[in-house]
Amino acid sequence: MWSRVVLAKYWALQLPATALVLLVLLVTVDRLAWPQWVVWVGVTLWVAKDAILYRFVWRSYKPSDPAALPYAVQNAKGLAVERIDPSGFIRIWGELWRAELSRGAPPIEKGETVRVNARHGLTLLVEPEPVDKD
Secondary structure (H helix, E strand, O other): OOOHHHHHHHHHHHHHHHHHHHHHHHHHHHHHOOOOHHHHHHHHHHHHHHHHHHHHHHHHHOOOOOOOOOOOOOOOEEEEOOOEOOEEEEEEOOEEEEEEEOOOOOOEOOOOEEEEEEEEOOEEEEEEOOOOOO
């Protein structure tokens, strides 16, 4: 939570809004002849708001692996929604994924079960699921 990178990124992104608030308050104080302390109280409250909100939003500023998924798709089974030769679409856990055949895998017909061997970005490398002969 208190990573330097996360903290620096958060405050760097808050800086333009803080500068805008400062500018608006300076113009308002000048035009309405308010006391100067109104500017500093306003900016202080704005920065305090950002400091309090940091506690709730810091995870969204945390750098992460863009290829990371919340679940592993390797060895997952899916269903071909169209012929895959050399690419097509499969459905896994109710989600539609782009798929390509793994090296040396035969074409997969619509409706066949597939097994995921690997993932390259958002494309899954698949092969036909062996059929049990019991």
